[in-house]
Amino acid sequence: MFDVKTMLERQARWQHSRAKLSWTEKLRMAEILRESALAMGSSRGISDLRTGQETANRREDAELK
Amino acid sequence: MKEVAKLLEDLKASGVIRDYALFGAVAQMRYTEPVATLDADVLVLLSKDTGLDILAPIYDFCRKRGHVAEGEAILVGNWPVKFIPTFSPLTEEAVREAETGEIEGLPVRVISAGHLAVIALSVGRPKDHLRILALIEAGAVHEEGLKKLAARHKLTAQWAVFQRRFIDV
Numbered sequence: 543m544f545d546v547k548t549m550l551e552r553q554a555r556w557q558h559s560r561a562k563l564s565w566t567e568k569l570r571m572a573e574i575l576r577e578s579a580l581a582m583g584s585s586r587g588i589s590d591l592r593t594g595q596e597t598a599n600r601r602e603d604a605e606l607k
Numbered sequence: 608m609k610e611v612a613k614l615l616e617d618l619k620a621s622g623v624i625r626d627y628a629l630f631g632a633v634a635q636m637r638y639t640e641p642v643a644t645l646d647a648d649v650l651v652l653l654s655k656d657t658g659l660d661i662l663a664p665i666y667d668f669c670r671k672r673g674h675v676a677e678g679e680a681i682l683v684g685n686w687p688v689k690f691i692p693t694f695s696p697l698t699e700e701a702v703r704e705a706e707t708g709e710i711e712g713l714p715v716r717v718i719s720a721g722h723l724a725v726i727a728l729s730v731g732r733p734k735d736h737l738r739i740l741a742l743i744e745a746g747a748v749h750e751e752g753l754k755k756l757a758a759r760h761k762l763t764a765q766w767a768v769f770q771r772r773f774i775d776v
Contacts, residue, residue, distance in 0.1 A: 560640040561745050566711050568641040569608045569633065573685065575643045 608633075610684035611647055612715040614672065618651075619716075623668045625652040628705035628716040630723060635738055637708055638720045638747035646680050646687040650718065652702050653692055665690050697722070697729060697760045720747035725756045728765050740773060750774065 560568070618624050628634075631648030653661055669681045680687035693699045701722035708717045718726075724742045727735035742748045750770070757766040 557640050561638075563641075565637045565708055566608070568636040569710065571641040572632070572636060572644055573608075575641070576645055579643060579645075 608647070608684070608686060609711040609713055611686050611688055612710045612713040614669070614674070614683055614688075615649060615715060616713070617672075618665065618668060621668065622654060623664050625654055626702050626705075626716070627651045628702045628718045629708075630701065630718045630726065632738075634717045634723050635741065637717055638723075639741045639745040642741070646689055647683075648689050648691060650693055650698055650702050651690050652699065661692055662690055695729070695760075697726060700760075701726060721752055721756050724748050724753055725760060725762065728753075728757055728762055728769060729760070731765060736769065736773060739769065743774075 560571075563571075615627050615629075619627060628650050629647065630650050632642050632644035633647045635642060651665065654664070666676060666681065669683070670676075674681050674683050676682075677687055680689045682688075693702055701718040702716075704722065705716040705718050707714050709715070720742050724739045727738045739748075739753075743750065743753075754763075754766055754770075757763060
């Protein structure tokens with residue numbers, strides 16, 4: 543039988559182990575997460591989160607055309 | 608992030624700002640597991656002689672160092688950095704009582720876990736509540752300490768709501 547409790551306990555242990563990493567290491571991981579998110583969301587949404595300016599530039603480009 | 612740490616220390620040393628402290632998700636990661644974020648937020652105590660465009664001296668300093676503005680942020684290395692002037696007695700205290708951490712061997716000011724949690728409480732969005740829970744879960748803050756800090760900044764009602772919704776369940 544699938545043991546949800548064991549799975550959650552394992553996940554909690556993994557999360558705690560990641561919290562013990564150095565701040566520098568955690569920031570490196572965050573950079574990788576961000577780059578992945580930006581690559582996946584290159585159409586809309588995530589890039590707009592990164593900078594509202596990108597949206598404004600696209601609007602200006604569209605208006606000029 | 609090393610470039611960000613260097614820039615922030617240089618901004619302070621040159622007197623462009625009186626003090627600063629990293630906050631938001633970048634600060635949170637000092638205390639919890641890594642979280643996704645798109646930028647680095649920095650609380651700044653500005654110099655008293657700042658004009659109407661309060662962030663102009665910071666932007667000028669950064670431009671001279673080759674860092675360009677990107678929307679509301681300034682791109683430093685591969686991190687968009689958002690400078691946010693202190694906006695309340697709580698955020699001023701958070702900067703004044705910030706700790707000194709270390710990123711890639713460089714010292715950098717970062718707000719304490721307690722101040723981070725209580726600022727999140729004052730903002731009160733769902734993602735802020737998640738931040739408080741993550742800090743509690745990591746053992747970086749304790750409920751009694753948060754309750755006292757919240758009370759000192761007139762956030763007792765917000766703390767009571769948070770406690771009822773997320774802790775006493």
